Amino acid sequence: xxxxxxxxxxxxxxxxxxxxxxxxxxxxxxxxxxxxxxxxxxxxxxxxxxxxxxxxxxxxxxxxxxxxxxxxxxxxxxxxxxxxxxxxxxxxxxxxxxxxxxxxxxxxxxxxxxxxxxxxxxxxxxxxxxxxxxxxxxxxxxxxxxxxxxxxxxxxxxxxxxxxxxxxxxxxxxxxxxxxxxxxxxxxxxxxxxxxxxx
Amino acid sequence: xxxxxxxxxxxxxxxxxxxxxxxxxxxxxxxxxxxxxxxxxxxxxxxxxxxxxxxxxxxxxxxxxxxxxxxxxxxxxxxxxxxxxxxxxxxxxxxxxxxxxxxxxxxxxxxxxxxxxxxxxxxxxxxxxxxxxxxxxxxxxxxxxxxxxxxxxxxxxxxxxxxxxxxxxxxxxxxxxxxxxxxxxxxxxxxxxxxxxxx
Numbered sequence: 001x002x003x004x005x006x007x008x009x010x011x012x013x014x015x016x017x018x019x020x021x022x023x024x025x026x027x028x029x030x031x032x033x034x035x036x037x038x039x040x041x042x043x044x045x046x047x048x049x050x051x052x053x054x055x056x057x058x059x060x061x062x063x064x065x066x067x068x069x070x071x072x073x074x075x076x077x078x079x080x081x082x083x084x085x086x087x088x089x090x091x092x093x094x095x096x097x098x099x100x101x102x103x104x105x106x107x108x109x110x111x112x113x114x115x116x117x118x119x120x121x122x123x124x125x126x127x128x129x130x131x132x133x134x135x136x137x138x139x140x141x142x143x144x145x146x147x148x149x150x151x152x153x154x155x156x157x158x159x160x161x162x163x164x165x166x167x168x169x170x171x172x173x174x175x176x177x178x179x180x181x182x183x184x185x186x187x188x189x190x191x192x193x194x195x196x197x198x199x
Numbered sequence: 200x201x202x203x204x205x206x207x208x209x210x211x212x213x214x215x216x217x218x219x220x221x222x223x224x225x226x227x228x229x230x231x232x233x234x235x236x237x238x239x240x241x242x243x244x245x246x247x248x249x250x251x252x253x254x255x256x257x258x259x260x261x262x263x264x265x266x267x268x269x270x271x272x273x274x275x276x277x278x279x280x281x282x283x284x285x286x287x288x289x290x291x292x293x294x295x296x297x298x299x300x301x302x303x304x305x306x307x308x309x310x311x312x313x314x315x316x317x318x319x320x321x322x323x324x325x326x327x328x329x330x331x332x333x334x335x336x337x338x339x340x341x342x343x344x345x346x347x348x349x350x351x352x353x354x355x356x357x358x359x360x361x362x363x364x365x366x367x368x369x370x371x372x373x374x375x376x377x378x379x380x381x382x383x384x385x386x387x388x389x390x391x392x393x394x395x396x397x398x
Contacts, residue, residue, distance in 0.1 A: 054326045056286055059260035062276060077261060077279040087255055091290060093297035096331030100292070127253045132295030 034188075036105050036140045036147070040090065043187035047094075053192060055092030055099055061085055087124045088135075094192060097199055098133035100125070101191075105140045111168035112139055114159055122159050125152040134195060138181070139174060148178035149194045233387075235304050235339045235346070239289065242386035246293075252391060254291030254298055260284055286323045287334075293391060296398055297332035299324070300390075304339045310367035311338055313358055321358050324351040333394060337380070338373060347377035348393045 037057070047053040066079035088102040102125070104116045117137075128135040135152040154177045158169045179194045236256070246252040265278035287301040301324070303315045316336075327334040334351040353376045357368045378393045 048326065051326075051329060054323070054330050054332070059258040059284075060263070061258035062261055062279070064259070074280055077281070078277060080261070080276040080279060081273055082276070085258075093299070093327055093330045093332035096297065098292035098295065098297040124253070127247065127250075128292055130250060131253050131292045133253070133292035 036103050036138065036142075036189075039183075039188040040103055040138065043189050043191070044090075044092075046187040047192065053092060053094035053099065055090060055094070057090050058085070058087065084118060084120060086120045088121055088128075094134075094195065095199060097195075098128070098131070099195070100128045100133050101136045101138060103138040103140075105142050107142055108168070109141065109143055109171070111170050112141075112174060113168045115167070117155070117159055122156070126156065129153060134199070136191075138189070138191060139178070141171065145183070147181045147183070147189060148174050149181055149191050150174060150178040154178070235302050235337065235341075235388075238382075238387045239302055239337065242388050242390070243289070243291075245386040246391065252291060252293035252298065254289060254293070256289050257284070257286065283317060283319060285319045287320055287327075293333075293394065294398060296394075297327070297330075298394070299327045299332050300335045300337060302337040302339075304341050306341055307367070307370075308340065308342055309370050311340075311370065311373060312367045314366070316354070316358055321355070325355065328352060333398070335390075337388070337390060338377070340370065344382070346380045346382070346388060347373050348380055348390050349373060349377040353377070 041057060044053075044055045044057070047055060061083040062077075062080040063083050064077055064080045066077070068076045068078045070076065088100055090103065091098070091100040093099065102117070102121055104112070106112050106116065125135045129152055137150050137152065137155060138147060139150055140147045155169070158173075181189050181191055181194070184190055240256060243252075243254045243256070246254060260282040261276075261279040262282050263276055263279045265276070267275045267277045269275065287299055289302065290297070290299040292298065301316070301320055303311070305311050305315065324334045328351055336349050336351065336354060337346060338349055339346045354368070357372075380388050380390055380393070383389055
């Protein structure tokens with residue numbers, strides 16, 4: 001199930017672990033059809049199952065307007081609207097440290113569009129850095145299937161200037177200050193390996 | 200807007216900060232009608248505004264079944280169901296430390312019912328403790344308006360035995376190993392003052 005928010009951001013319903021077990025995977029092309037969110041969710045489930053870290057995706061924020069209570073069955077939300085998240089999508093704890101990140105994909109080849117980050121998220125990332133949390137973004141270039149971890153401090157200067165002279169971060173800059181994450185099997189996107197180098 | 204989950208847990212729609220500004224408060228009875236969730240949200244907004252901590256309530260998890268896309272207006276969720284949260288409701292960062300807690304109220308006078316904690320939440324609290332995060336519960340006895348911070352490690356033995364011989368935690372035990380939080384003005388429930396003593 002996939003649709004887009006009014007702001008164009010893609011919404012992907014999280015598959016339940018039991019559902020994903022029933023999906024037959026083509027081992028030769030194991031990333032076919034896997035979104036970045038699915039890869040991260042699988043990775044977080046791996047971290048959790050192996051007592052490595054406790055990191056979850058936050059639920060999609062909805063403004064609930066109407067709820068119906070049928071007799072003898074569960075309450076049904078009959079009217080609700082998507083809200084812009086006021087924080088990043090993922091957070092949790094690793095070795096006592098606060099971990100906080102956002103994941104974004106682009107089909108662009110040579111740059112990452114800054115419109116993918118909205119103001120609330122950037123404010124949140126700054127607040128996390130100020131509190132001594134570990135804040136970063138996972139950025140995937142889907143057409144070449146390359147994933148980078150970029151620490152938030154390296155993003156701020158680009159985002160602050162976005163109304164003046166930049167609409168995107170050149171891919172060569174991301175290659176320079178980011179760290180490439182190779183796709184693995186278990187876990188699929190082992191981003192904590194990079195965090196280990198800074199804690 | 201208030202209703203109950205199928206499991207009896209109360210759902211309270213978070214008021215937006217702008218809406219709460221328009222609410223006239225009776226200063227003599229300033230806690231009248233304030234739920235624990237509202238008190239905590241105000242406290243977290245205070246912490247955020249004063250650069251003390253970055254702690255947010257997670258959105259209510261919903262299973263989205265149907266979405267309608269009217270022409271020229273925002274997508275509407277027309278069918279969704281409440282899901283049991285797989286984690287606690289609140290988390291964030293304070294002085295670099297991972298903070299994670301659940302807030303519960305009871306109308307009981309002499310004990311706190313354990314059915315208020317469901318298994319997923321207890322598992323999550325254990326995982327957080329194991330990762331070195333700071334995990335606790337804020338428990339309010341609404342009829343006497345007393346609020347306690349109880350660290351998760353003190354809850355586990357009660358919860359593990361709940362099927363055998365306990366259905367609740369005696370209030371005198373909570374008074375003994377918990378720390379009472381007096382209601383303040385700004386912030387309303389200053390729980391981080393207690394966390395300061397252990398970090």
